[in-house]
Amino acid sequence: MSIVDNLLQHLDKVKCTGPGTWSARCPAHEDRGPSLTIAEKDDGRILLHCFAGCDVHDVLAAVDLDISDLFPPRAIDLRVKPERRPFPAADVLRAIGFEALFVAAAAVALLDGKPFSQHDRERLIRAASRIQAAMAAAGVSHG
Ligand SMILES: [Zn+2]
Structure with missing residues (x-):
């Protein structure tokens, strides 16, 4: 709207x-x-x-x-001042935490030499963009 x-x-x-x-x-x-x-x-x-x-x-x-x-x-x-956040920090951290776990699991699988499918690859890219989106939602700028 x-x-x-x-x-x-x-x-x-x-x-x-x-x-x-x-x-x-x-x-x-x-x-x-x-x-x-x-x-x-x-x-x-x-x-x-x-x-x-x-x-x-x-x-x-x-x-x-x-x-x-x-x-x-x-x-x-x-x-508005940068400290004003439209979303509660806990919600954003929860979202980032979940994506970070996935990234860590993917890294462990890669280190173990496990096969990394195209689906895994896409999921990893999605995790990165979700973390970026969570930062944007929290009003955090890059860099
Ligand atoms: Zn009036």
Whole structure:
């Protein structure tokens, strides 16, 4: 789901008012008319504006969203501190641990001169890419 769809599903009386623009009832104040304007920018960012003057943080808080929900993942990476991790470290370590065991088992088999099939080879490459993916999921950059 795109970030704008995720936002719109939290809002009431959503109406598309043009390409990449919507109006909706503002969740942060007693809004009778649709005071909230939502615009999707070309770079994927979402702009929110309440014509009654609500702060964007209050609007988001009213629907349990965060300012980061207005930015595509790439923009979030640039904005947040590197220590913020989208996944719990334990989950990532568990995934890496499993793949590391497989790599170790493959290394032992190779050292013992056991036959190494094409399937084993592909599985080994998949283990490496899963470890890379786990690092990416944890917000760890390479190098
Ligand atoms: Zn408002």
